[in-house]
Amino acid sequence: MKQVVVHPEYCLGCMQCMTACAIAHSQTHSLFYAVLEDPVPKSRIHVGAGLFGEGFPNRCRHCDPAPCMTACLSGAISRIPETNTVYIDPDKCINCASCSMVCPFGVIRYHKDISAISGKITAVKCDNCHERQIQGQIPACVEACKSNALTFEEPSEAMKRKTNKTACTMSSETMKIPAASGFDLLNAVKKVQAEIKTC
Amino acid sequence: MSKSYKEYTITSDGQLMLKKADSDQIETVWERYENQLPQCGYCEMGLSCRICNMGPCRIDPFGEGPQKGVCGADADIIVARNLGRMIAAGAAAHSDHGRDLVEVLADVAKGKAPGYSISDPVKLKKIAGEYEIETDGREIPAIAGDLAYAMMEDYGTRKKELTLVKRAPEKRREIWRKAGIMPRGIDRETSEMMHRTHMGVDNGWQSLLLHGMRNALSDGWGGSLIASEVSDILFGTPLPCANQVNIGVLKTDQVNIIVHGHNPVVSEMIFLACQDTDLINLAKLKGAKGINLAGLCCTGNELMARHGIPMAGNHLMTELVIATGAVEMMLVDYQCIMPSLGKTASCYHTKMISTSDKARFPGMEHREFHPENSQKMAQELVKEAVEQYENRGKVYIPVEPVQSLGGFSVEAVTGALGGTPEPLIEAIKAGKIRGAAGIVGCNNPKIKHDYGHVTLAQQLIKNDILVVVTGCAAIATAKAGLNAAEAIKYAGPGLKEICGALKIPPVLHMGSCVDNVRILILASALANALGTDISDLPIAGSAPEWYSEKAVAIATYFVASGVYTVLGPMPPITGSMNVIKLLTQGLDDITGASFAVEPDPEKAAILICRHIENKRKALGLDSRAL
Numbered sequence: 104m105k106q107v108v109v110h111p112e113y114c115l116g117c118m119q120c121m122t123a124c125a126i127a128h129s130q131t132h133s134l135f136y137a138v139l140e141d142p143v144p145k146s147r148i149h150v151g152a153g154l155f156g157e158g159f160p161n162r163c164r165h166c167d168p169a170p171c172m173t174a175c176l177s178g179a180i181s182r183i184p185e186t187n188t189v190y191i192d193p194d195k196c197i198n199c200a201s202c203s204m205v206c207p208f209g210v211i212r213y214h215k216d217i218s219a220i221s222g223k224i225t226a227v228k229c230d231n232c233h234e235r236q237i238q239g240q241i242p243a244c245v246e247a248c249k250s251n252a253l254t255f256e257e258p259s260e261a262m263k264r265k266t267n268k269t270a271c272t273m274s275s276e277t278m279k280i281p282a283a284s285g286f287d288l289l290n291a292v293k294k295v296q297a298e299i300k301t302c
Numbered sequence: 303m304s305k306s307y308k309e310y311t312i313t314s315d316g317q318l319m320l321k322k323a324d325s326d327q328i329e330t331v332w333e334r335y336e337n338q339l340p341q342c343g344y345c346e347m348g349l350s351c352r353i354c355n356m357g358p359c360r361i362d363p364f365g366e367g368p369q370k371g372v373c374g375a376d377a378d379i380i381v382a383r384n385l386g387r388m389i390a391a392g393a394a395a396h397s398d399h400g401r402d403l404v405e406v407l408a409d410v411a412k413g414k415a416p417g418y419s420i421s422d423p424v425k426l427k428k429i430a431g432e433y434e435i436e437t438d439g440r441e442i443p444a445i446a447g448d449l450a451y452a453m454m455e456d457y458g459t460r461k462k463e464l465t466l467v468k469r470a471p472e473k474r475r476e477i478w479r480k481a482g483i484m485p486r487g488i489d490r491e492t493s494e495m496m497h498r499t500h501m502g503v504d505n506g507w508q509s510l511l512l513h514g515m516r517n518a519l520s521d522g523w524g525g526s527l528i529a530s531e532v533s534d535i536l537f538g539t540p541l542p543c544a545n546q547v548n549i550g551v552l553k554t555d556q557v558n559i560i561v562h563g564h565n566p567v568v569s570e571m572i573f574l575a576c577q578d579t580d581l582i583n584l585a586k587l588k589g590a591k592g593i594n595l596a597g598l599c600c601t602g603n604e605l606m607a608r609h610g611i612p613m614a615g616n617h618l619m620t621e622l623v624i625a626t627g628a629v630e631m632m633l634v635d636y637q638c639i640m641p642s643l644g645k646t647a648s649c650y651h652t653k654m655i656s657t658s659d660k661a662r663f664p665g666m667e668h669r670e671f672h673p674e675n676s677q678k679m680a681q682e683l684v685k686e687a688v689e690q691y692e693n694r695g696k697v698y699i700p701v702e703p704v705q706s707l708g709g710f711s712v713e714a715v716t717g718a719l720g721g722t723p724e725p726l727i728e729a730i731k732a733g734k735i736r737g738a739a740g741i742v743g744c745n746n747p748k749i750k751h752d753y754g755h756v757t758l759a760q761q762l763i764k765n766d767i768l769v770v771v772t773g774c775a776a777i778a779t780a781k782a783g784l785n786a787a788e789a790i791k792y793a794g795p796g797l798k799e800i801c802g803a804l805k806i807p808p809v810l811h812m813g814s815c816v817d818n819v820r821i822l823i824l825a826s827a828l829a830n831a832l833g834t835d836i837s838d839l840p841i842a843g844s845a846p847e848w849y850s851e852k853a854v855a856i857a858t859y860f861v862a863s864g865v866y867t868v869l870g871p872m873p874p875i876t877g878s879m880n881v882i883k884l885l886t887q888g889l890d891d892i893t894g895a896s897f898a899v900e901p902d903p904e905k906a907a908i909l910i911c912r913h914i915e916n917k918r919k920a921l922g923l924d925s926r927a928l
Contacts, residue, residue, distance in 0.1 A: 116341060
């Protein structure tokens, strides 16, 4: 089954996945109108900043077994087998925060959402764009990512690529090819900028 | 803010004021920077293009995603177009500043600018001569009128070359002609850059970058140079004068007025109004001991260089200065004024006044200055500032000011040398002074505040390199005590001896950021005296904490003029290794100079020392191994 795979080394920190996620979870599905909605749609993927200001797309891993599911007191969290999605039912959610306390990745937020009855604050997190997938679309964050930091593929495919990439790092020094020289250069500069702050 | 304030700034006034701002719940530039992280990598690499509406587009630097914009532009073209537009914006900013001064000059000539005058008629006549304007037996206003007209012509000229490029060494001009980058008109080159970068025009990344240099030269040898020279004509050519710097220049028992921005047109009138006896008496009536005028950023540099007006701080200090609660009024004109200032001031009694017809800011009262009303407007505003003194709450001015020396125009430097650049050349030949370096440019929260400027200056003077500074860099070194004669104790033995004998600091304050042209003129004078080109001299430039588009234009005209230039923060060009290679190596073959990027000032100092020693070797002078 295809899954969203995160490749942090390719993340440019542009946050376009966040915008796409919010729009995918809006009423109007339009960038221009979504910002006028009430509640304003919020992203379920969160791009954080690393030690040198580099980006990282933090997204629900849909763990199995999922700690949030185990911790949920009201039975609001279940797994949708077709898309392997850990799903929060907003109607059953009692907003107790147990799930976010046990989430190792901090991807569960609490706010109003169009999926819940009007005005109810509920636990909200990535739903793997379940609705979109049923309609034959790929998750919105993946669609928005132009640098392949997020891919939608068979995990075995991604693992094979990663294995080969790791194998390449074992090749002799002269054979190593940087992912993108300019990006490495930019990160080297950002690293120095961060380091001299502690001088 | 969770981090230690020491990670934000090396300045003690900055660290103490950050603590105060924190307890007052004032949001600062550092906080907003952290809220922006991670910054968009496409934009950081110059790989996003918003030029046309088939886009916006971006190129995947890893090669798997899109490699071309909708129009077909690849990474090289997109990076070059973006950089070109940065240069155009920077050149436009400086040059438009220059135009405002020329308009004042024209109004002075017509007698329509009460309060303004020709303060340096000698310089007026000298420059009029360069413009081939008859000066013998003519009245000053008539010459001024003709000069203003001729300078306006330089903006939209039909000539093949700008008038003042004649000051560059002949060899240099020949390089520009040969490369096709001789600046023709000040507005023309900016306008042409906007044209070339329009979709479907210049898609040669090399030719775009070449035009970038031409555009930058139109600023360095045109707009900025006119700005600097006309400021001297109107307000006086700077001479070394003592002053004080840092937030400690604010006075607990006086009305504090701050001028912030760039153009001396407004600040000079405020300066005059602050001397008005009636207004000073009014201040006394309100319980203050007097009126204290202080500067921020470049308009502060302009006043500091000409009148010894104290300097409260540089770019990143502007919010913190307001947070002292001691500022009755801040007047701003344009450039580098954070739109956040009005909000900061709303937490205190500080009145914020915007003064330029082309610059408005939220939370500020707009009181427009024009040559015909400036004098009156300045009087009114200073009066309002004095009246504001009564509304002052608690103030916090945590440090004592530092002494510094400012106002080293080219005329002042040659004056200090006894009238000719010869003693400086002799000291360089003898190896006592290894060479000279300009440290210029801004502050940027990406670099610890003032760390880049101060560390680099310290390292260079330690290695017997004379340092000249402008803009926010000049304020940084002044606050660190390097712009004072006593700072020779930090200099290497040779530089210490020469500066000691001349009674000058090892770090010379040459003015504001348009005054970077003074560095070019000094370099040209040295090159001409040696019968060589600027690129042969043991000199270098650096912008350790740059942020603005103006800095991109400045750095580019430095390199195009033959000065090796080291940038601190990386410009948004890493999306194209071709562009990087051309800027850091390829330009050597065209202009005899290139760029380097090194955010660590200690390493930047090594690059500059090495460059200077190499140039010395090429000139047949002794050269130290590094």
